[in-house]
Amino acid sequence: MKFGYVILYVPDVSAAVSFYEQAFGLTQRFMHESLQYAEMETGGTALAYVSHELANSNLPDGFQENSLSARPAGMEICFVAEDVSSAFLCAVEAGAVAVVEPKVKPWGQTIAYIRDPNGILVEIASPM
Template identity: 70%
Template sequence: MKLSYTILYVKDVPSSVAFYEKAFGLKQRFIHESQQYAEMETGDTKLAFTSNELANSNIPQGFQENSLSKLPAGIEIGFVDENVPVAFTNAVNAGAISVVEPKVKPWGQTVAYVRDIDGILIEIASPM
């Protein structure tokens, strides 16, 4: 078994794609003509977005929607960058919400946290 993709449930798929392009420099792999599903170029493991509407049709019992007005879900998306302070500043300038400014951890890795436009928690870390 291998991890193939992570799908984030969002309010507006095209807006999320545009945000991740601007904030993290990712490139859109494709967006479905319905505008309810998209994938980003992220290497072997894909990062994808599905609209809350489509997600609700797939999960009839419902789910907790991501929102900046609530605490983030107990999961994070992790990005690695050689220059965490610059990546953090770029993300915040693109509309990400600062959660924890870059800090050097005891093991030597620099780590910062932001939330995206839907409130999803994102770690920006230096390579290990």
């Protein structure tokens, strides 16, 4: 078995793709003609988006939607960047909400946190 996808549930797939292209320089790999599913090129594991509409059809008992007005869900996605401060500023300029400014952790790694326009928690970290 291999890890294949991280899928984020978002209200607007096209807007999520646009944000991640602007904020992190990712490239769209696939967008379904329905605009309810898309994938980004990230290397070995795809980052994908599913519309709330499609997610609700897949999960008939519902799910907890991400929202900037609520606390972040108990998970995050992480992007590794050589220059965490620049990546952090780029994400904020693209519409992210700053959560934790870049800081060096005791083990020497620099990390920062933002929330994307959908409220999803994103860590930006230097390589280990």
